[in-house]
Amino acid sequence: MSRRLPIIHKVTDEQSGPFQRQHLDLEFSNGERRRFERLVSHGHGAVVVVPMLDEDTVLLVREYAAGVHRYELGLVKGRIDAGETPVQAANRELKEEAGYGARRLDVLRAMTLAPTYMSHQSWLVVARDLYPERLPGDEPEELDVVPWKLAELDQLMLREDFSEGRSLAALFIARQWLGGRE
Template identity: 60%
Template structure:
């Protein structure tokens, strides 16, 4: 099947800006001649990381932290932005040290994913972390994160957990389970 050409960008303009976000209006012309304006949030371009850390062969470490968008506490995997000059692997190891107090000897890339790509231009790199060692770095969270160990054998109970709702954490868990199943065959 032939690839469709991407629409022609006629004009781009920042229509709103905050300390964290920039919203851009993009005027496009599609290959069939139709013109439309889309709005999208611009990312920093650096991307982000999420890590599925194994503290042993059957125990994952999650964190519970405040989620401003939902105004409640959510359970998920350690994650954060890639700092300028960092590789995704370096950022993953730094985030582990900041959020759960461990670094990883081994980082296994799972997949790079996007979230709402029609409106948001960010990429998140998901890793499995193994062979953890204690090392704490100071993070930028406003309060200490609650560390929550979870048995991998209880993955369904995690999926049923009412505060485990973030799609990227759910995808990371399911990709981890699938990888482990493939690796064992």
């Protein structure tokens, strides 16, 4: 069933760090009026990179996660800088965080974090045919690079130190996509 989008009667903006908070005064097709909030990201989105060391092995990175105050395993990720494509950003972040570049990069799809109240999108990129190359990054310390077999995702998905939703979703999407290729 396709619904008509709500009518936006008023938008009120306020700054909130890297995001802009908007208050939306909405009217739905049934006449109900509500006020919603959303966070509008500044910038050009982000990338989540699935770097494949070989056909069976993905490279994860371990870095400090301030939100949960612990070291967390996850995929290479970062923002897309002005003028960059998702492919360029993915290759740059891969070099900065894992010390590898990629000769083959495939953008699979955009993913959202919380689309009911955030506009932020992350592009899922699979990186293959890796070669060693390091660029200086913005991390305060060098990240640990941890090889992980795709066949062992069932063990990874239940680890306490691997909890980021984008990394979880990206690995399962990439595994399915890679498995369907010749």
